[in-house]
Amino acid sequence: MKDLYIIKIGGNVIDNEEFLHQFLEDFAQIEAHTVLIHGGGKVATQIGEKLGIEAQMVDGRRVTDAKTLQLVTMVYGGLINKKVVALLQKFGKNACGFTGADGNLIQAHKRPVKTVDYGFVGDVDTVNSTFLDTVLNSEITPIIAPLTHDSQGNMLNTNADTIASTVAVAMANKYQVHLVYCFELKGVLRDFDDKSSVINSISFDQYQQLKEAGVISKGMIPKMDNSFDAIKNGVKSVIICHAEDLLNIVSGETKGTVLSA
Amino acid sequence: MKDLYIIKIGGNVIDNEEFLHQFLEDFAQIEAHTVLIHGGGKVATQIGEKLGIEAQMVDGRRVTDAKTLQLVTMVYGGLINKKVVALLQKFGKNACGFTGADGNLIQAHKRPVKTVDYGFVGDVDTVNSTFLDTVLNSEITPIIAPLTHDSQGNMLNTNADTIASTVAVAMANKYQVHLVYCFELKGVLRDFDDKSSVINSISFDQYQQLKEAGVISKGMIPKMDNSFDAIKNGVKSVIICHAEDLLNIVSGETKGTVLSA
Known part of the structure; x- marks a missing residue:
C-alpha cells in the first residue's frame, strides 16, 4: 500500500504569518500523497469581536451559536482555507480546499444536548473516502477546513483534531496512513515548563499512566484519545511534533512523540 | 457533444433566503452537467460595514483594497459558497465549492493601474478546463465563487459575470455550452419601468443599436459584452433570464432574452 500523510496544523501555526509560510513551503515538498487539515486560530475570535460575536467557551470548547457558525464558516472555510490553498499554489503544490459539505466529504450530525448545548457542533458520521481517493489520484492535495455538514x-463546526483522526481511519484500508499533528511544541512534554522534555514514544498503557499522574494535561487528552483510537482502527503511525520538524518526519527521522499500540 | 449549462446567479438571488432555496431546489433537478457561478450580494457590504471596511466604488465597481480582499475571500469563498453547497447536498445534488485557487481552476493577474487602481482585482488568464472536466465526470457539480488567484x-476579486463567460468559453471545445445568467428580472427589458417588456432575442447588430439608443443601460453592458464574446468563442447559446425560469429554459422553453451572433 502507498503511504498517505494526514497532517494537521493547529491555530498557533496559522496565526504566525512567517511560520505558516515556512510550514507550507516545507509541506509543498512532500512527494508522498498528503492531506492537510487546518484548525482555526485566533483570527476567528478577532473577527468575531469586531462583529460583536463573543466567543463562548465551555470546558475549553467553543460553543457554536448561529452567528458563530456563520463566523467560522467564513473564517475557516473562506479566509484561512483559501490563504493556505493560494500559498500552496505559489509553492508549486496543486491544492484544493474542502469543507465537509464539498463533495459530501464529511457527513455529521448536530451533537445532542446532554449537560452542555454546544450548538452547531458536528459529530462525524461518515467520511467519503472514495471521493478523497479520487482527488488524491488526480494529483491534487486536499486542504480540509474544520467544518462538516448534516445533509439537511x-x-x-467540528474539531480539527477529530477530523484529522477520522479521515486517517477512513483512509486506512486504502493507504498506509501516517497521522501527524503539527503544533508549536517539540512533542508531548514530560514537564510543560521545560520545552525540551519531549517524551519520544508513548504506548497506550503508558498513556494511561501519564494521564493518571497528571503529566498529560487537559487540552492534550482529546488529541491523544483521537490518536490511540486511530491506531486501534488501522492507522500505521501517529506522531505529535513541532511544525518545523515535518520534513524530517516524512523522511523517516525520529522527531516529536511517536504513539504506538 | 454533451450539453453543459454554465449558470450564474446574481447577488439579488443570494440575498433573498426564500428565493435562493427555491432556485437551488430547481437547480438540483437539472440532469445535464452544470456549473454554478455565484455573485456576492449585499452580505459582503453588510459584514464589511460591521468590520469597519467601507465599500469603495468607482464607476459602479468595487475597489478591492487588502481588507476588502479578506472580506470577499471570507464572504464569497466561505459564507456564501458553503451555504450554496450545503443546500445543494440537502436537495440531493453532490456539489463541491471552488475558488480560482482550488485545483488551480482560474489563474489571473492583478489588473494593471491605468486611470483607476481597482486594487486586488483579477483579470483572468487561464481556466483549468481539464480539472473542471474531471470534476464533472466524477458526477460532482462545481460551485464557483467569484475569486481567482495569481499563482504568487x-x-x-473577479467579477462573477466575467468568470461565467470565461469558464463557458473554456469548456466550449468539450461540450455544447449554454451560458445562463439568472437574475431578478424576466430578461433584458426594453423599458426598465415595465418589467414585462422583455426583449426575446438580441443579435450582435441589434445590441449595438440598443446600446446607441440607450435602451441597454450601464450595468447590463459588461454582461452583454461578456455574452457576445462567449458566442464568438464557441458558446452555443446565451440566455439572460429570471432565476425562477431556469427549469423552463433547461427543458427547452423560450424564456428570457436569447442572445445570438
Missing part, C-alpha cells in the same frame, strides 16, 4: 442544508 | 500566493 446546515454546516457544522 | 494571492487571491484576487
